[in-house]
Amino acid sequence: MAQSHAKSNAKKELIEHMEVSKGTGILMTIALTFLSLVFIFPILLVLLNSFKNKLYISDAPFALPNGETFSGLFNYTNGIGKTGLIAAAGRSLFITVFSVIAIVLLTSMAAWWIARVKSKFSDLLYYMFVFAMIVPFQMVMFTLSKVTDMLNLGNMFGIIFVYVGFGAGLSVFMFTGFVKSIPISLEEAAMIDGCSPIQIFFRIIVPVLRPTMITVAILNAMWVWNDYLLPTLVLDSDAPTIPMAVQYLRGGYGSIDMGAMMAMLVLAIVPIIVFYLSCQKYIIKGVAAGAVKG
């Protein structure tokens, strides 16, 4: 505690030292405010157009809705009817939550064992997981979808195991890196006191691993929630996730219902923004920590 306090004081001093003059500061704030508006603009544009009749979107997206073009919530009701987005959101949520729980629990257990047991076999396991991180999905997409078909895992429950297998690389890598920095003496003391390895893991290692677990959970949640290609190949097309449902709106060549599309984009973005704003501290920290270890 005292240490982190000293650290934040040092950081404050540093920032004071690097501060710009007041005039420059105001200029920079103005420039950054403008840039922020540019960053938010695309999202606001989609929101605006989601209330317009579909015929007035593609040609004049920058026009505000008026008496003629305003269509109320029609795009939302129509789009939800067409895509089944509410059910898709339920599926996305289910898959994301349970995949992330499974990944965090199972890969942290595996990583701990790999880091603590020193043998040729555990080295081999570690390098296989690291290797998996650089393999692009296209390399295995066809054969992976055939394997899940053969095993009858092409559903919401089966895909969780697929995510554990495919997410194992990065997660094991991150957990192993952290476990190696935990002194082994704690575990030795616990073992002398009669703890079993299972108790050691859940009572001693898990509490220490918690910050890394949050990082791994956030990185995997971002991946699974937004993933398009893997669920498209693995799941039945009549039970889509959110990204699949959005892509289905494109339909055949050139026939997009732009109204429904805008409304569905809004509905796809809102949960992400709510989640982001409610735990942005963890998300930003997690991303920074994840990158440093990656």
Add this chain to the structure above:
Amino acid sequence: MQKAYKKYFWLFVLPTLAAFTLFFIIPFIMGIVLSFCKFTTVTNATWVGIRNYQRAFSNRDFIDSLLFTAKFTIVSVITVNVFAFILAYALTRGIKGTNLFRTVFFMPNLIGGIVLGYIWQLLINGVLARFGVTITTDAKYGFWGLVILMNWQLIGYMMIIYIAGIQNIPTELVEAAKIDGATRLQTLFKVTIPMVMPSVTICLFLTLTNSFKLFDQNLALTAGGPGKQTAMMALDIYTTFYNRNGWEGVGQAKAVMFFILVGILALSQLYFTRSKEVEN
């Protein structure tokens, strides 16, 4: 200790290893084998040697997508990292609203590729409509559209990493530079940038692999149009597999070459920038 732990292999490692074997190792090995076969499903494969690899170059699709991907990757990696570093530098000067700006700039990163693609399709087509064209009229619109989209998505992410890097520079270094009479610009180039090289390594790695492997955004924004002119490698592999009967083996051969290329790129980039990092 080791012995006691070893016995618990089945509990701690086996579940992950089983999923990893089934959904990564087996598909990976099958993928390599199938790249030398003619097949429509896994069970009717017949060995054809390197014919798939030859056929991958029998038309311009693969090479064109490689060139397009390379061009896109170079432009994106440079623009994303330059803008992200400038923002990170600006947001570590202690100005008002720093936290709010950081929140806003990072946000697009959380939105998925498919959704991002359609957001930018609306915006870009809206602008282009004034000139009577759409994003798929000419490949250069698609190219710059993808670059802008990539910047919008990744700048905030890389900015966060650069901010962490800049904040980790020991205070004494910056102070010493100031006492020695270094100007702000000299401090930036002689102290700050060399000291954030580890962050540069990570950011280059992330932008490089993300740009090179781009798929969702490509599919949603242009779907490769006009024709296949804006199809990146991942999309070209996908269409070879699923839009053309009898070409599954060629798709798999392209995927193997894609994997080798990504591997070489990632490893050589890591090796190259790691050698530029300052020892602490």
